[in-house]
Amino acid sequence: MKIRSVNVRGLFNEHDYELNLNPDLTFIHSPNGMGKSALSRMVYTILRGDRTYLEDIPFTRLDIGFVDGSTLIVQKNNGKILVQMQKNELESVVSDEELENLSDIIYLPPERLLIRKKDGHVVNALESCAQELCDSIRYAKEHNKLQISETEHKEMSGSDLEFWCKDLKAKLDFIKDAGFEPEIPEGTRFPPSRYDIIEDKEKYEGIAYSISEYVERNYQFAESIIVYKDIVNNIYLNKSIDIDSGGKIHVTMNNGTSLPINKLSSGEVQILLIFYYILFHTNSGGVVILDEPEISLHVSWQQVLGDYFRDICRVRNIQIVVATHSPQVIHDKWDLAVELVQRNA
Secondary structure: OOEEEEEEEEEEEEEEEEEEEEOEEEEOOOOOOOOOHHHHHHHHHHHHHOOOHOOOOOOEEEEEEOOOOEEEEEEOOOOOEEEEEEEOOEEEEEEEHHHHHOOOOOEOOOOOOEEEEOOEEEEEEHHHHHHHHHHHHHHHOOOOOOOOOOOOOOOOOHHHHHHHHHHHHHHHHHHOOOOOOOOOOOOOOOOHHHHHHHHHHHHHHHHHHHHHHHHOOOOOOOHHHHHHHHHHHOOOOEEEEOOOOOOOOEEEEEOOOOOOHHHHHHHHHHHHHHHHHHHOOOOHHHHHHHHEEOOOOOOOHHHHHHHHHHHHHHOOOEEEEEEEEEEEHHHOOOEEEEEOOOOOO
16 A cells, blocks of 8 residues: 655654655665655664664654554654554554555665575675566466366457457567467467357367466466566666576677676676566555665666656555655656655744
């Protein structure tokens, strides 16, 4: 669920802030030391059901308002964290498990080159993401058999079925561009002709429903692969990436020279990581909190980030909240920017 507002009192025993967020893209800016990163982590950790970080941060109260009108109220009293949900003027205590289900949220911290796994091991983030992508593509390629549905479905006319199959074929072609496709039953033409449907309408209905389920499972993943490559290759100057049939990322210089992924510049790695997490780790209605995207990026790259963020928000129906020190990241989108200033200033 998307976030409508964030209000905090007594942050570091000094700051009171009120922030109203846009349903898609919001830039939060302020000088150093005003609490952008701390507040970002506070929102993320409490919505992951983790109160540990808040125990170490001086604050009095944190209110997170959601688009459905509800408000999560987090209060700190003598070091104890009390969490309640207010809806329709009624308040109820919220468990950690309930907190995790409130919002599909991810957080990209400034120190994103290394990540800590659940087992405590610290690994290289780029290598981890590249392997994760490889494994996901291999899984999609290996699980390509259609489960022909024998369940009774709403009957449709032959013309409706023909139109639906053509639409499904267009989506399958798009998925194929990402490197995988379903295994159509042998001897079956898809999309079927009008004659095929007349001859065996029930068979093609079953296949169409099965392909529809396949598309539902795989379309967003395929879209992420295609958009990911497009964004990265539009930003990179003298090289491009591609993903081979085995799911591995390859980097090629414009002069034809192959380059290991671990030899990319720090800025190029940042681009790979930022857009990987946004595209592959978020779902419709989800929230991304991105802290200091400007790290290691040239000014010209900083200036194009906002356009890509806004496009992804629109296509995916997600919310991105960017905490930044850089006016170049905000660039020409100051109407989407909120300054972290004292509420009573």
